[in-house]
Amino acid sequence: MKYPHGVPLWRTNEELLPGNIPSRVVLSSVSTRWNDVLLEQHRLPSSELADLTYKRHVVAINIGHSSTWEFKKEGQFRRFFKARGAISFFPSHQPFSGRLKVERGVFANVLFLALDPVFVRRVAEGLELDSDRIELIEKRRSTDPTLHHIAMALRAGVQSGAVDRMYGEALSTALTVHLLREYGAAVLGPKRGYGGLPRAKLVRAVEYIQDHLDTDLTVSRIAQAVYISPYHFTKLFKQSTGQSPHQYVVEARVRKAKELLTKGKFTISEAAYHVGFVDQSHLTRHFKRVFGLPPKRLLSLRRPQIVV
Numbered sequence: 001m002k003y004p005h006g007v008p009l010w011r012t013n014e015e016l017l018p019g020n021i022p023s024r025v026v027l028s029s030v031s032t033r034w035n036d037v038l039l040e041q042h043r044l045p046s047s048e049l050a051d052l053t054y055k056r057h058v059v060a061i062n063i064g065h066s067s068t069w070e071f072k073k074e075g076q077f078r079r080f081f082k083a084r085g086a087i088s089f090f091p092s093h094q095p096f097s098g099r100l101k102v103e104r105g106v107f108a109n110v111l112f113l114a115l116d117p118v119f120v121r122r123v124a125e126g127l128e129l130d131s132d133r134i135e136l137i138e139k140r141r142s143t144d145p146t147l148h149h150i151a152m153a154l155r156a157g158v159q160s161g162a163v164d165r166m167y168g169e170a171l172s173t174a175l176t177v178h179l180l181r182e183y184g185a186a187v188l189g190p191k192r193g194y195g196g197l198p199r200a201k202l203v204r205a206v207e208y209i210q211d212h213l214d215t216d217l218t219v220s221r222i223a224q225a226v227y228i229s230p231y232h233f234t235k236l237f238k239q240s241t242g243q244s245p246h247q248y249v250v251e252a253r254v255r256k257a258k259e260l261l262t263k264g265k266f267t268i269s270e271a272a273y274h275v276g277f278v279d280q281s282h283l284t285r286h287f288k289r290v291f292g293l294p295p296k297r298l299l300s301l302r303r304p305q306i307v308v
Helices: 117-126 145-160 165-182 199-211 219-225 230-241 245-262 268-274 280-291 295-302
Strands: 024-028 037-044 047-053 057-062 067-073 076-082 087-090 096-101 108-115 139-141
Touching (some): 024 145, 037 165, 057 165, 165 219, 165 245, 199 219, 199 230, 199 245, 230 245, 245 268, 268 280, 280 295
Antiparallel strands (some): 024 037, 037 108, 057 087
16 A cells, blocks of 8 residues: 655754655554554655754664664764664754665665644643643664554554554554653652542543543543543543553443443444444454453354244
């Protein structure tokens, strides 16, 4: 499948780089409902990028064979040998120059994650940081296990079709918090002790979820309903329920679908739509995980037996 380039490069004079880089996008989240992060997997030939910027915060991870890159620092190019798992982070609107060198006919395999700066600012404010004083720093690392784990989870989501907004939002938030901690000049304060959501807010959150299962639920909307920042809501909700908001919503949708199916008024596809799943296969995958059997099997077991 051919995908468009969704992470454009810009010249320092604010002109869009025509034609972008000569790479091929082999996987993209562009068709998902993820608003805060864009994932793209590129196959890159040898290329040179001079005085360019991204308008999003961009993480690049080498997920293929080792390759050699050169990046310009203080007027001189420095060589970096990038093994599998190596990380490069490019903050938005910060110029960079680089060269990739691979053999003719060989391609570097790179996974790009592009975060919306407005989303990053919202997460920072939820962490009670002064977002105007946060400075994310361009960095290159030979490895970053946490970042790599989040990136692979996002990639697996695109590959498997787990593209609901809460899945992307939860991982985008985790990615942003990690970048603020590890790639930012701002230092996060000590963690505060919480005992979970107050009972009234927990009840309100659960009621809101149950009332909106058929909508495009997000952590931000649920948190807004109980007047807590999305970041703190996620932490407190998990302490109260033992599940992340995303896990809780998925299981609530599965249980509601089971209720609809056992009444015999909906097909599996219709039930999936009524509880907010992307499609029937999305429901079936989670239904089997929660109940240990697919919905078709459940329905066949519940059909009355004909007595001869």
